[in-house]
Amino acid sequence: MAFQIIINLIIAVLWMFLSESYAIPSFITGFIFGILLLFLMRRFISGEFYFIKVVNIFKLIFIFIKEVIISNIDMLKYIYSPKKTAEPGIFELPLDVKSNWEISILAGLISLTPGTLSVAVSDDNQSLFIHAMNIDDVNKSITEIKTTFERMIMEVTR
Known part of the structure:
Protein backbone atom coordinates (compact mmCIF):
# COMPACT_ATOMS: atom_id res chain seq x y z
CA MET A 1 0.00 0.00 0.00
CA MET A 41 -2.89 -1.05 -13.41
CA ARG A 42 -3.95 -2.71 -10.12
CA ARG A 43 -3.55 -6.24 -11.47
CA PHE A 44 0.14 -5.59 -12.12
CA ILE A 45 0.87 -4.05 -8.72
CA SER A 46 1.02 -6.25 -5.65
CA GLY A 47 -1.39 -5.68 -2.80
CA GLU A 48 -4.88 -4.32 -2.57
CA PHE A 49 -5.69 -1.01 -4.28
CA TYR A 50 -4.87 1.55 -1.59
CA PHE A 51 -7.65 4.02 -2.33
CA ILE A 52 -10.21 1.48 -1.04
CA LYS A 53 -8.68 1.94 2.43
CA VAL A 54 -8.95 5.72 2.08
CA VAL A 55 -12.65 5.41 1.21
CA ASN A 56 -13.13 3.08 4.20
CA ILE A 57 -11.45 5.64 6.50
CA PHE A 58 -13.93 8.28 5.34
CA LYS A 59 -16.79 5.83 5.89
CA LEU A 60 -15.56 5.22 9.46
CA ILE A 61 -15.37 8.97 10.09
CA PHE A 62 -18.88 9.43 8.69
CA ILE A 63 -20.28 6.60 10.86
CA PHE A 64 -18.58 8.07 13.93
CA ILE A 65 -20.03 11.54 13.26
CA LYS A 66 -23.47 10.02 12.71
CA GLU A 67 -23.26 8.05 15.98
CA VAL A 68 -22.08 11.12 17.90
CA ILE A 69 -25.03 13.15 16.59
CA ILE A 70 -27.51 10.38 17.44
CA SER A 71 -26.00 9.99 20.92
CA ASN A 72 -26.12 13.74 21.52
CA ILE A 73 -29.80 13.80 20.56
CA ASP A 74 -30.47 10.90 22.94
CA MET A 75 -28.61 12.69 25.74
CA LEU A 76 -30.59 15.89 25.11
CA LYS A 77 -33.83 13.92 25.29
CA TYR A 78 -32.73 12.44 28.60
CA ILE A 79 -31.58 15.76 30.05
CA TYR A 80 -34.76 17.63 29.15
CA SER A 81 -37.23 14.88 29.99
CA PRO A 82 -39.07 15.48 33.26
CA LYS A 83 -38.90 11.81 34.25
CA LYS A 84 -35.31 10.56 34.58
CA THR A 85 -35.38 6.80 34.02
CA ALA A 86 -31.81 5.86 33.19
CA GLU A 87 -30.57 2.32 33.67
CA PRO A 88 -26.79 2.66 33.77
CA GLY A 89 -24.62 -0.39 33.74
CA ILE A 90 -21.53 -2.15 32.52
CA PHE A 91 -21.67 -4.82 29.86
CA GLU A 92 -19.12 -7.04 28.18
CA LEU A 93 -18.50 -6.70 24.45
CA PRO A 94 -16.84 -9.77 22.88
CA LEU A 95 -14.20 -8.51 20.47
CA ASP A 96 -13.62 -9.54 16.87
CA VAL A 97 -10.77 -7.05 16.53
CA LYS A 98 -7.52 -8.61 17.72
CA SER A 99 -4.59 -6.21 17.57
CA ASN A 100 -3.89 -3.64 20.26
CA TRP A 101 -4.20 -0.88 17.65
CA GLU A 102 -7.71 -1.98 16.63
CA ILE A 103 -8.83 -2.38 20.25
CA SER A 104 -7.50 1.10 21.08
CA ILE A 105 -9.36 2.67 18.15
CA LEU A 106 -12.59 0.91 19.14
CA ALA A 107 -12.25 1.92 22.80
CA GLY A 108 -11.52 5.51 21.82
CA LEU A 109 -14.50 5.75 19.48
CA ILE A 110 -16.79 4.27 22.13
CA SER A 111 -15.48 6.65 24.79
CA LEU A 112 -15.90 9.67 22.53
CA THR A 113 -19.56 8.82 21.91
CA PRO A 114 -21.76 10.53 24.54
CA GLY A 115 -23.38 8.18 27.03
CA THR A 116 -20.78 5.40 26.74
CA LEU A 117 -17.35 4.85 28.18
CA SER A 118 -14.79 2.09 27.69
CA VAL A 119 -13.88 0.86 31.15
CA ALA A 120 -11.40 -1.97 30.65
CA VAL A 121 -10.08 -4.62 28.31
CA SER A 122 -9.89 -8.21 29.52
CA ASP A 123 -6.46 -9.71 30.16
CA ASP A 124 -6.72 -11.96 27.11
CA ASN A 125 -7.90 -9.09 24.81
CA GLN A 126 -11.08 -11.03 24.00
CA SER A 127 -13.61 -8.59 25.47
CA LEU A 128 -14.11 -4.92 26.23
CA PHE A 129 -16.09 -3.71 29.21
CA ILE A 130 -18.30 -0.71 28.45
CA HIS A 131 -20.26 1.54 30.78
CA ALA A 132 -23.45 2.85 29.20
CA MET A 133 -25.71 5.46 30.69
CA ASN A 134 -28.87 3.72 29.59
CA ILE A 135 -28.93 0.01 28.83
CA ASP A 136 -32.33 -1.09 27.60
CA ASP A 137 -31.12 -4.22 25.81
CA VAL A 138 -27.53 -5.43 26.13
CA ASN A 139 -27.70 -7.59 22.99
CA LYS A 140 -28.95 -4.62 20.96
CA SER A 141 -26.08 -2.47 22.23
CA ILE A 142 -23.55 -5.18 21.38
CA THR A 143 -25.02 -5.63 17.90
CA GLU A 144 -24.97 -1.88 17.24
CA ILE A 145 -21.30 -1.56 18.20
CA LYS A 146 -20.31 -4.65 16.20
CA THR A 147 -22.15 -3.57 13.06
CA THR A 148 -20.94 0.02 13.11
CA PHE A 149 -17.58 0.66 14.73
CA GLU A 150 -16.03 -2.79 14.89
CA ARG A 151 -16.91 -3.78 11.30
CA MET A 152 -15.57 -0.52 9.87
CA ILE A 153 -12.39 -0.69 11.95
CA MET A 154 -11.70 -4.14 10.56
CA GLU A 155 -12.30 -2.89 7.00
CA VAL A 156 -9.83 -0.06 7.53
CA THR A 157 -7.07 -2.01 9.27
CA ARG A 158 -7.19 -5.32 7.42
Whole structure:
Protein backbone atom coordinates (compact mmCIF):
# COMPACT_ATOMS: atom_id res chain seq x y z
CA MET A 1 0.00 0.00 0.00
CA ALA A 2 2.81 2.44 0.83
CA PHE A 3 4.37 1.65 -2.55
CA GLN A 4 1.13 2.64 -4.30
CA ILE A 5 0.96 5.94 -2.40
CA ILE A 6 4.55 6.76 -3.36
CA ILE A 7 3.84 5.92 -7.02
CA ASN A 8 0.74 8.12 -6.90
CA LEU A 9 2.74 11.04 -5.47
CA ILE A 10 5.43 10.58 -8.12
CA ILE A 11 2.77 10.64 -10.86
CA ALA A 12 1.30 13.83 -9.37
CA VAL A 13 4.71 15.55 -9.28
CA LEU A 14 5.50 14.40 -12.83
CA TRP A 15 2.15 15.78 -13.95
CA MET A 16 3.08 19.15 -12.46
CA PHE A 17 6.43 19.14 -14.26
CA LEU A 18 4.94 18.08 -17.60
CA SER A 19 2.15 20.64 -17.46
CA GLU A 20 4.66 23.32 -16.31
CA SER A 21 2.24 24.47 -13.66
CA TYR A 22 3.55 24.31 -10.10
CA ALA A 23 0.31 25.13 -8.34
CA ILE A 24 -1.83 23.01 -6.01
CA PRO A 25 -4.64 22.47 -8.57
CA SER A 26 -2.10 20.96 -10.96
CA PHE A 27 -0.85 18.63 -8.23
CA ILE A 28 -4.42 17.58 -7.37
CA THR A 29 -5.16 16.90 -11.03
CA GLY A 30 -2.02 14.76 -11.27
CA PHE A 31 -2.95 12.97 -8.06
CA ILE A 32 -6.40 12.12 -9.46
CA PHE A 33 -4.84 10.89 -12.70
CA GLY A 34 -2.44 8.83 -10.59
CA ILE A 35 -5.36 7.23 -8.73
CA LEU A 36 -7.03 6.37 -12.04
CA LEU A 37 -3.80 5.02 -13.49
CA LEU A 38 -3.13 2.87 -10.41
CA PHE A 39 -6.70 1.61 -10.53
CA LEU A 40 -6.27 0.56 -14.16
CA MET A 41 -2.89 -1.05 -13.41
CA ARG A 42 -3.95 -2.71 -10.12
CA ARG A 43 -3.55 -6.24 -11.47
CA PHE A 44 0.14 -5.59 -12.12
CA ILE A 45 0.87 -4.05 -8.72
CA SER A 46 1.02 -6.25 -5.65
CA GLY A 47 -1.39 -5.68 -2.80
CA GLU A 48 -4.88 -4.32 -2.57
CA PHE A 49 -5.69 -1.01 -4.28
CA TYR A 50 -4.87 1.55 -1.59
CA PHE A 51 -7.65 4.02 -2.33
CA ILE A 52 -10.21 1.48 -1.04
CA LYS A 53 -8.68 1.94 2.43
CA VAL A 54 -8.95 5.72 2.08
CA VAL A 55 -12.65 5.41 1.21
CA ASN A 56 -13.13 3.08 4.20
CA ILE A 57 -11.45 5.64 6.50
CA PHE A 58 -13.93 8.28 5.34
CA LYS A 59 -16.79 5.83 5.89
CA LEU A 60 -15.56 5.22 9.46
CA ILE A 61 -15.37 8.97 10.09
CA PHE A 62 -18.88 9.43 8.69
CA ILE A 63 -20.28 6.60 10.86
CA PHE A 64 -18.58 8.07 13.93
CA ILE A 65 -20.03 11.54 13.26
CA LYS A 66 -23.47 10.02 12.71
CA GLU A 67 -23.26 8.05 15.98
CA VAL A 68 -22.08 11.12 17.90
CA ILE A 69 -25.03 13.15 16.59
CA ILE A 70 -27.51 10.38 17.44
CA SER A 71 -26.00 9.99 20.92
CA ASN A 72 -26.12 13.74 21.52
CA ILE A 73 -29.80 13.80 20.56
CA ASP A 74 -30.47 10.90 22.94
CA MET A 75 -28.61 12.69 25.74
CA LEU A 76 -30.59 15.89 25.11
CA LYS A 77 -33.83 13.92 25.29
CA TYR A 78 -32.73 12.44 28.60
CA ILE A 79 -31.58 15.76 30.05
CA TYR A 80 -34.76 17.63 29.15
CA SER A 81 -37.23 14.88 29.99
CA PRO A 82 -39.07 15.48 33.26
CA LYS A 83 -38.90 11.81 34.25
CA LYS A 84 -35.31 10.56 34.58
CA THR A 85 -35.38 6.80 34.02
CA ALA A 86 -31.81 5.86 33.19
CA GLU A 87 -30.57 2.32 33.67
CA PRO A 88 -26.79 2.66 33.77
CA GLY A 89 -24.62 -0.39 33.74
CA ILE A 90 -21.53 -2.15 32.52
CA PHE A 91 -21.67 -4.82 29.86
CA GLU A 92 -19.12 -7.04 28.18
CA LEU A 93 -18.50 -6.70 24.45
CA PRO A 94 -16.84 -9.77 22.88
CA LEU A 95 -14.20 -8.51 20.47
CA ASP A 96 -13.62 -9.54 16.87
CA VAL A 97 -10.77 -7.05 16.53
CA LYS A 98 -7.52 -8.61 17.72
CA SER A 99 -4.59 -6.21 17.57
CA ASN A 100 -3.89 -3.64 20.26
CA TRP A 101 -4.20 -0.88 17.65
CA GLU A 102 -7.71 -1.98 16.63
CA ILE A 103 -8.83 -2.38 20.25
CA SER A 104 -7.50 1.10 21.08
CA ILE A 105 -9.36 2.67 18.15
CA LEU A 106 -12.59 0.91 19.14
CA ALA A 107 -12.25 1.92 22.80
CA GLY A 108 -11.52 5.51 21.82
CA LEU A 109 -14.50 5.75 19.48
CA ILE A 110 -16.79 4.27 22.13
CA SER A 111 -15.48 6.65 24.79
CA LEU A 112 -15.90 9.67 22.53
CA THR A 113 -19.56 8.82 21.91
CA PRO A 114 -21.76 10.53 24.54
CA GLY A 115 -23.38 8.18 27.03
CA THR A 116 -20.78 5.40 26.74
CA LEU A 117 -17.35 4.85 28.18
CA SER A 118 -14.79 2.09 27.69
CA VAL A 119 -13.88 0.86 31.15
CA ALA A 120 -11.40 -1.97 30.65
CA VAL A 121 -10.08 -4.62 28.31
CA SER A 122 -9.89 -8.21 29.52
CA ASP A 123 -6.46 -9.71 30.16
CA ASP A 124 -6.72 -11.96 27.11
CA ASN A 125 -7.90 -9.09 24.81
CA GLN A 126 -11.08 -11.03 24.00
CA SER A 127 -13.61 -8.59 25.47
CA LEU A 128 -14.11 -4.92 26.23
CA PHE A 129 -16.09 -3.71 29.21
CA ILE A 130 -18.30 -0.71 28.45
CA HIS A 131 -20.26 1.54 30.78
CA ALA A 132 -23.45 2.85 29.20
CA MET A 133 -25.71 5.46 30.69
CA ASN A 134 -28.87 3.72 29.59
CA ILE A 135 -28.93 0.01 28.83
CA ASP A 136 -32.33 -1.09 27.60
CA ASP A 137 -31.12 -4.22 25.81
CA VAL A 138 -27.53 -5.43 26.13
CA ASN A 139 -27.70 -7.59 22.99
CA LYS A 140 -28.95 -4.62 20.96
CA SER A 141 -26.08 -2.47 22.23
CA ILE A 142 -23.55 -5.18 21.38
CA THR A 143 -25.02 -5.63 17.90
CA GLU A 144 -24.97 -1.88 17.24
CA ILE A 145 -21.30 -1.56 18.20
CA LYS A 146 -20.31 -4.65 16.20
CA THR A 147 -22.15 -3.57 13.06
CA THR A 148 -20.94 0.02 13.11
CA PHE A 149 -17.58 0.66 14.73
CA GLU A 150 -16.03 -2.79 14.89
CA ARG A 151 -16.91 -3.78 11.30
CA MET A 152 -15.57 -0.52 9.87
CA ILE A 153 -12.39 -0.69 11.95
CA MET A 154 -11.70 -4.14 10.56
CA GLU A 155 -12.30 -2.89 7.00
CA VAL A 156 -9.83 -0.06 7.53
CA THR A 157 -7.07 -2.01 9.27
CA ARG A 158 -7.19 -5.32 7.42
